Amino acid sequence: MRNNRQPPFQHRARPASFELRWVAACDINPEALKARADEFDIPGRYLSVNDLLSDPAVDAVVIATPPSFHLEPTVAALKAKKHVLVEKPIALNANEVQKMLDARGAGMVAACCSSRFRTTATAHRATEIMASKKLGKIRRLVCTDLEPPPKKLNETLYLYKPNWGGLGILGEWGCYDLDYMLGICGWSLTPRIVLADIQKLQTIYAKKHPPCNDAEIQVSAKFRFRSGVTLDYRRANYFAGEARNEWTIECEQGTLNLPMIGKPKPQLIVHRYTSSGIKKMIIEEDHNTLSMLLAGPVLDFIDAIFENRAPLTDLKQALIIQSMTDAVYDSAKSGQAVSVDNAKYFSSKSKSKQ
Numbered sequence: 001m002r003n004n005r006q007p008p009f010q011h012r013a014r015p016a017s018f019e020l021r022w023v024a025a026c027d028i029n030p031e032a033l034k035a036r037a038d039e040f041d042i043p044g045r046y047l048s049v050n051d052l053l054s055d056p057a058v059d060a061v062v063i064a065t066p067p068s069f070h071l072e073p074t075v076a077a078l079k080a081k082k083h084v085l086v087e088k089p090i091a092l093n094a095n096e097v098q099k100m101l102d103a104r105g106a107g108m109v110a111a112c113c114s115s116r117f118r119t120t121a122t123a124h125r126a127t128e129i130m131a132s133k134k135l136g137k138i139r140r141l142v143c144t145d146l147e148p149p150p151k152k153l154n155e156t157l158y159l160y161k162p163n164w165g166g167l168g169i170l171g172e173w174g175c176y177d178l179d180y181m182l183g184i185c186g187w188s189l190t191p192r193i194v195l196a197d198i199q200k201l202q203t204i205y206a207k208k209h210p211p212c213n214d215a216e217i218q219v220s221a222k223f224r225f226r227s228g229v230t231l232d233y234r235r236a237n238y239f240a241g242e243a244r245n246e247w248t249i250e251c252e253q254g255t256l257n258l259p260m261i262g263k264p265k266p267q268l269i270v271h272r273y274t275s276s277g278i279k280k281m282i283i284e285e286d287h288n289t290l291s292m293l294l295a296g297p298v299l300d301f302i303d304a305i306f307e308n309r310a311p312l313t314d315l316k317q318a319l320i321i322q323s324m325t326d327a328v329y330d331s332a333k334s335g336q337a338v339s340v341d342n343a344k345y346f347s348s349k350s351k352s353k354q
């Protein structure tokens with residue numbers, strides 16, 4: 001179990017024995033391989049994943065290929081007994097995550113970068129507060145991020161990407177949102193059911209963009225967890241209105257307001273019920289640069305290997321997020337509420353939680 005008094009990952013002191021070196025790189029594109037290996041002065045250079053995995057200098061790998069190509073190298077690396085950090089979204093569906101889980105041997109660290117926004121100081125403090133149960137039982141979660149379109153009709157903001165298996169904004173951002181909300185709650189909530197809808201590009205933009213831009217750019221979903229807690233989820237690009245976002249956890253004793261992103265600096269705020277009214281407390285403020293944010297999951301992954309512990313988001317938790325994502329797509333397609341915990345991917349262990 002993590003020591004809750006530790007500072008967030010970016011600010012942690014590490015032992016002198018902590019040694020991290022990029023020893024090898026692999027890309028099927030020789031130019032991309034050379035560019036990246038030169039940039040970081042990486043000695044081992046491979047055009048095939050299996051050749052890289054045969055290099056004895058490699059202890060751990062980061063899978064940073066597009067999502068359609070996460071499964072194969074992840075399974076190969078785990079079978080070769082390498083620790084693995086997979087970029088988000090972990091996979092195209094929960095079935096793929098299950099295959100990764102099946103390939104992981106005992107003692108192997110296998111993590112997903114969807115934990116990125118939980119490596120900040122505000123998320124760290126929010127996790128401590130939730131673990132302390134000082135705000136009482138969770139009643140309701142809210143996650144909303146609405147972004148207006150680019151100023152000009154022809155500019156692309158978020159659209160279809162090849163090698164993403166047709167995933168849109170839910171694949172791109174949903175994994176961060178769900179990881180953030182559930183992870184800060186200590187993975188104590190087991191999703192049961194969801195009713196969702198997704199929307200594609202509005203006609204005015206669709207006319208200006210090539211037809212391949214057919215992934216969803218708006219999603220709304222109501223999740224209900226086994227304990228009765230609900231999550232109101234909404235994420236949209238091309239929203240006709242002012243940008244708006246909110247990440248909150250409503251509890252018996254008050255509400256935690258925990259922006260995942262925000263300008264100028266995300267602040268963690270608690271509003272508490274008191275006998276003299278609502279008391280507002282600013283608990284923490286983030287000062288992370290983008291590179292610190294990007295480094296967060298890598299540092300957690302390396303710490304997890306050295307400390308022989310689970311990473312912030314391991315494959316079991318990635319499977320929960322992916323099952324919720326799959327259920328949103330299923331519900332939007334069928335127009336029906338869809339059961340999440342009946343998915344064949346859910347283990348009986350995670351079903352026993354609240």
Ligand SMILES: NC(=O)c1ccc[n+]([C@@H]2O[C@H](COP(=O)([O-])OP(=O)(O)OC[C@H]3O[C@@H](n4cnc5c(N)ncnc54)[C@H](O)[C@@H]3O)[C@@H](O)[C@H]2O)c1
Pocket residue numbers: 026027028029032049064065066067069087088089
């Ligand atoms: N680009 C970003 O800023 C960013 C930020 C966060 C997360 N990510 C995640 O990183 C992953 C990669 O995204 P990207 O935008 O860098 O993708 P990309 O399309 O630029 O591809 C990255 C590289 O992977 C190589 N590649 C493709 N298939 C391969 C294979 N089978 N074996 C070896 N190499 C292969 C490509 O040649 C390319 O050089 C995605 O999961 C994405 O969500 C990207």
